[in-house]
Amino acid sequence: MGHTERMVRAMSLRVQLLLLQVAIVLVLVCTTGVVASTIQEHQLREAYLDRMTGVAQSVAGLPAVVEAFDDADPAATIQPIAELIRRASDVTYVVVAGPDGTRYSHPDPDRIGERVSTDPSPALAGQVWTGTQTGTLGESWRVKVPVYGPTADDASPAAVVGVASVGILESELRRDWMSGLAQLFLALAGATVVGVLCAAWVAHLVRQRFFRLEPAQVRALMHDLDGARGLTAALRAQSHEFANKLHVISGLLELGRTDDAVRFIERAAHAEPGAAPPVPEAVRAPEVVALLRVKARIAAEHDIGFEVDAGSRVAPPGPQGAARHEDLLTVLGNLVDNAAEAVGPGGHVHLLVDDGGEPARTDGRAGTLRVVVDDDGPGIPRASRRAVLEDGFSTKQPTPERGSRGVGLALVRRAAERHGGGVRVSTSPLGGARVAVTLPGAALAAPTAPVVVPAAPGAAQPVRTGGGHP
Known part of the structure; x- marks a missing residue:
């Protein structure tokens, strides 16, 4: 028997039930916490994705931004607009770049005029791209959308003239996620306390139903009950048997046949008459x-x-x-x-x-x-x-x-x-x-009174038995 098994056997029923239910509560709470935190992170990313996509498409569709691509210095028009939208939408950056990847806007003005640090080709091909990349500001969750130029008529397709990229740093995402987790953990801690209290009440109730007895005591009582039932049946049978024997002994004594009565008693007691x-x-x-x-x-x-x-x-x-x-x-x-x-x-x-x-x-x-x-x-x-x-x-x-x-x-x-x-x-x-x-x-x-036993031949004096002194 291992040390753990001996410890479990030494515990009372109430403690075993309490620990079992507490373990179940903790497993459920931890599982719920992991699932809830995962869902919360996914929902947070989806919310930011919707916001960033909307911001990027709004920037790409602004006439002032589209027309600025034909200016000699597009950044002079696009940078103020991009910064205004960035602050208003609470994102890390709004970057607009030309078809060759040259930046027309950036949170750091010194970066304007440089080529973007990540591949803009999916957006230049007319696709909306989402994902995590590491740029000049660090690792970020971002959206890239194409910027379409003006069309000569409604029948002609618009040409892609640039890229609008909107993103938020992963560190900010984690910070927002952790702030939500604090509230989640408080709720889970409250649920754990309530669960433990309920488990203690259930353990107490079960023990009350068992008349405050432990399983070993219940088993002992069942053994005692079985023994008492067997003893009762045996005594009931013996009472009839001994009644018959007593009747025989009584009859023999009434007839004066004392020796026969003694022999009958010895046989009834499984004794050997005359045994030493x-x-x-x-x-x-x-x-x-x-x-x-x-x-x-x-x-x-x-x-x-x-x-x-x-x-x-x-x-x-x-x-x-x-x-x-x-x-x-x-x-x-x-x-x-x-x-x-x-x-x-x-x-x-x-x-x-x-x-x-x-x-x-x-x-x-x-x-x-x-x-x-x-x-x-x-x-x-x-x-x-x-x-x-x-x-x-x-x-x-x-x-x-x-x-x-x-x-x-x-x-x-x-x-x-x-x-x-x-x-x-x-x-x-x-x-x-x-x-x-x-x-x-x-x-x-x-x-x-001393009893004198004759001494054996050649003995010097008799041997005395009894309570007196020699």
Whole structure:
């Protein structure tokens, strides 16, 4: 996943919609600006062309100009007329030249009498020529028209006696165009502001319609809904199944057939009657033993190897240790379930639970209780080991059966923090994940009468078990 894609995924739906619409507005505004400026330039040139053509034809048709071509000094008559028309029509120059290209008028009087700097042949051939050329005043947009002499009668065609050229500098054209663009850009900027505000309003409206939820949250809710529907259907079916089983158990008990009732319960729970519990004898807290036996049975059903370390030991809780004991059950249940789900069929889960076996201190409190769960699953990436302890975060994808994820380890973390402990996620020697939890400082079990176990032959003294000191 690229950096840009990660940035987009990190954005909220509202920001994504806003940026998308702003981009669309900017593209439309820029396109409109380019098209409008091009059209404006074309219209400006067309307007100047119409003006220059009209001025050139007017000059070429003036009787005073036409008659001056027969004078000994045509410039004396034509120059004042051309300058007057130039100022009145707001063009750069009005130049009249004879058939040999000699100028009779020019904005710079010193240029009169010289040959024109550009080719006059199209106009001398009777054509109207328009285009851009570079002359003595610079690059200009110009029109050249023929000047026809007087005719002896109406039937004879008039002869071309000269050229009238009218032009405007390209620099002036650009200046006029840019002055128009300033107003256009102001209008486009206003349209952009209005478009962005409308885009922000639309993004806000869309988010309101989605109940202020982001797409990932909507997907999670859909997964949760599918899971809830599946769970409801499963519970409805199980309620009928267990009702029937309870009726059988009730009937057996009424008949006094207790052994048959026990065997029926074991079969219903997929248990093997008489199977030895996979829990070391040093784990003496009955709730822990019961929980681990059930977890071992469920793991076996799913072809998962579940082993409780032989060094595990948990004493029954004292009155002051009840809260820690309840949190211990929460920790054990969630860690074993998570590990079993991570490894899947054929995997292996190893559990060590140890209350330290320390004698009571003067304050009546025990040492740190440790729970370590190892598995041979895929493990937890190093970058996610802090995040997995937060609510709602999980390295697993939601499923219709399980719904949302990221709950179990968060419960474990909160349970540990209630007792001043913590949770550490690392790599297991088995190759998967190791989760180690510490629950310090709960009360020990109340001292019980020591149970004397006969020593093995050759032993110096018996071994005592229980809450007392040796």
